[in-house]
Amino acid sequence: MDGHKITKVVLLACGSFNPVTNMHLRMFELARDHLEDTGLYRVVKGIISPVGDAYKKKGLIEACHRLEMARLSTENSDWITVDSWESLQPEWVETAKVVRHHYDQLQPAEQTDDDVDTVKYAKKRRAEKPSHRTKRGGPHLMLLCGADVLESFGVPNLWKQDDIAAIVGRYGLVCITRSGSDPHKFIHGSDMLWKYRKNIHVVHEWVTNEISATHVRQSLRRGRSVRYLLPDAVVRYIQEQGLYTAESEQKNADVILAPLQRYSGASTS
Numbered sequence: 001m002d003g004h005k006i007t008k009v010v011l012l013a014c015g016s017f018n019p020v021t022n023m024h025l026r027m028f029e030l031a032r033d034h035l036e037d038t039g040l041y042r043v044v045k046g047i048i049s050p051v052g053d054a055y056k057k058k059g060l061i062e063a064c065h066r067l068e069m070a071r072l073s074t075e076n077s078d079w080i081t082v083d084s085w086e087s088l089q090p091e092w093v094e095t096a097k098v099v100r101h102h103y104d105q106l107q108p109a110e111q112t113d114d115d116v117d118t119v120k121y122a123k124k125r126r127a128e129k130p131s132h133r134t135k136r137g138g139p140h141l142m143l144l145c146g147a148d149v150l151e152s153f154g155v156p157n158l159w160k161q162d163d164i165a166a167i168v169g170r171y172g173l174v175c176i177t178r179s180g181s182d183p184h185k186f187i188h189g190s191d192m193l194w195k196y197r198k199n200i201h202v203v204h205e206w207v208t209n210e211i212s213a214t215h216v217r218q219s220l221r222r223g224r225s226v227r228y229l230l231p232d233a234v235v236r237y238i239q240e241q242g243l244y245t246a247e248s249e250q251k252n253a254d255v256i257l258a259p260l261q262r263y264s265g266a267s268t269s
């Protein structure tokens with residue numbers, strides 16, 4: 001033993017999962033290998049959290065189907081799970097709040113917000129040292145995403161700056177490279193990400209990696225095979241339920257994406 005304390009980590013992936021692909025599952029395996037290779041972390045759990053219907057992304061099919069496909073895809077995994085909390089919320093939930101929800105769920109029950117001294121102390125510590133090391137005894141939670149999500153932090157008016165600071169400053173991020181992206185360059189170009197760069201773990205996917213849910217939906221609309229891009233059980237479910245048609249791709253076509261509604265003042269109801 002070299003005396004290092006091994007930190008337990010839970011990985012949380014947020015996204016549409018429309019549908020879940022083999023690449024989504026591979027992201028978890030890549031992230032676990034990368035973190036555990038450092039000798040500093042042990043990844044104890046992975047959580048897939050499909051976004052709710054109120055996200056209103058074009059072509060987003062009902063959460064119940066996306067959840068079921070994610071469940072089928074993780075049936076054979078002994079550590080990757082699916083959580084329905086986010087997808088069941090009536091309104092779209094910002095990712096920072098989803099991260100916070102799961103972080104709270106992971107903390108030991110005896111440390112509740114009723115313990116005023118503990119909360120005050122934790123708040124003081126957070127203010128003094130904004131880091132994901134402000135844990136309350138449970139495992140760390142890190143957000144797992146592809147480089148496109150990291151780069152979306154730079155899209156004007158999409159993410160709240162405080163939310164980005166919370167995600168990278170207090171929890172941590174594991175980012176998988178994706179074709180067409182350069183996460184290191186992006187981190188270098190952002191003062192906020194640079195400040196918290198030690199909490200951002202970039203994992204290089206060396207296998208050329210073009211799988212996207214958009215491409216899968218397009219193939220399905222054209223009657224092309226998606227076998228080996230998706231778990232077999234997910235392919236079967238899509239066929240049985242008749243999912244991903246030209247019609248479903250037009251869902252939300254004229255709606256502004258939920259995160260942007262808070263800036264435009266637009267409403268979908």
Ligand SMILES: Nc1ncnc2c1ncn2[C@@H]1O[C@H](COP(=O)(O)OP(=O)(O)OP(=O)(O)O)[C@@H](O)[C@H]1O
Nearest residue numbers: 015016017018023145146149176178211212213214
């Ligand atoms: N090929 C990939 N390489 C790296 N990350 C990926 C890849 N595909 C998806 N991800 C990541 O998985 C998470 C969930 O992705 P999401 O459900 O939005 O899939 P997507 O393929 O990007 O979807 P869409 O094509 O519908 O935009 C995101 O963090 C996304 O960056």
Ligand SMILES: O=C(O)c1ccc[n+]([C@@H]2O[C@H](COP(=O)([O-])O)[C@@H](O)[C@H]2O)c1
Nearest residue numbers: 014015016051094095096158159160259
């Ligand atoms: O929290 C935010 O401000 C925020 C802004 C834009 C996107 N997100 C989340 O990022 C994920 C993006 O998924 P997708 O399919 O649009 O790539 C999804 O889980 C959204 O809820 C979150």
